[in-house]
Amino acid sequence: MKTEFKNWPQAHLLGIPVDCLTRQMLLDYLLDQRGRAGSCHLVTMNAEMAYAASQEPEIMALLQQADLIIPDGIGVVWALAQQGVRVQRLPGVELVEALFQLSPQKNLRLAILGSSPQTLAAFESQIPERFGDVELVYSRNGYFQPAEEAEIVAAICEARPDILFVALGVPRQEAWIARHREVLSVPVLMGVGGSFDVLSGQLQRAPAWMRRLHLEWFFRLLQQPSRWRRMLALPRFVIKVLRT
Numbered sequence: 001m002k003t004e005f006k007n008w009p010q011a012h013l014l015g016i017p018v019d020c021l022t023r024q025m026l027l028d029y030l031l032d033q034r035g036r037a038g039s040c041h042l043v044t045m046n047a048e049m050a051y052a053a054s055q056e057p058e059i060m061a062l063l064q065q066a067d068l069i070i071p072d073g074i075g076v077v078w079a080l081a082q083q084g085v086r087v088q089r090l091p092g093v094e095l096v097e098a099l100f101q102l103s104p105q106k107n108l109r110l111a112i113l114g115s116s117p118q119t120l121a122a123f124e125s126q127i128p129e130r131f132g133d134v135e136l137v138y139s140r141n142g143y144f145q146p147a148e149e150a151e152i153v154a155a156i157c158e159a160r161p162d163i164l165f166v167a168l169g170v171p172r173q174e175a176w177i178a179r180h181r182e183v184l185s186v187p188v189l190m191g192v193g194g195s196f197d198v199l200s201g202q203l204q205r206a207p208a209w210m211r212r213l214h215l216e217w218f219f220r221l222l223q224q225p226s227r228w229r230r231m232l233a234l235p236r237f238v239i240k241v242l243r244t
């Protein structure tokens, strides 16, 4: 079921709706989602994902069924600026961190599906010191067989989280959410890619000076050179936006 409460502007990028709201508006909206009927599938979109959607109808369909799409990367912010639309960049990893910070004070029940066992163990061991008394009601690594899915869905339903972070990579996590959202009836479902790898310290985030120069993508390439092929989507995205 799609949520319909939106009192902010939407822009369109390569046929994809993008929600233009501030970080505080988004956090308030996600917290209030507990009191609304239905679930909210939040996508934090970067240029790579937008380009993939423009090329592959299955990915476009996944984005079209999402309720909120926000700009995760500078590429999306830049592309919208080409149309005269100014939006705040809202990196998924920062949202995840903010929601963990809010959990004790707002009684937010959180759940994680995905990431490696090492990442999850490292992250969970850091929770008490970093975030305090977080209600992490479910966590499971992302290396499971299709036959285990029914049991995973049942366990998440039983845990009754307010927010489920799905860390299976793009677009698998979006497809997983789309497939199970009705049965899960979790208020907020969010694909978070490698966020827990970064938050646990297994993968480093770019230093502040590189982030300021919008070179986060370059730092990522240095850390994971095997991503170079995937990152060819970035120049293709730029060309496509300039031609549209």
Ligand code: UDP
Residues within 6 Å of the ligand: 114, 115, 116, 119, 141, 142, 143, 144, 167, 168, 169, 170, 171, 192, 193, 194, 195, 196, 197
């Ligand atoms: N992952 C997983 N199960 C898998 C494959 C990947 O849980 O079968 C996790 C992986 O450990 C990593 C995340 O999914 O934490 C994907 O991270 P990536 O940085 O590739 O995310 P993307 O850029 O695709 O959003």
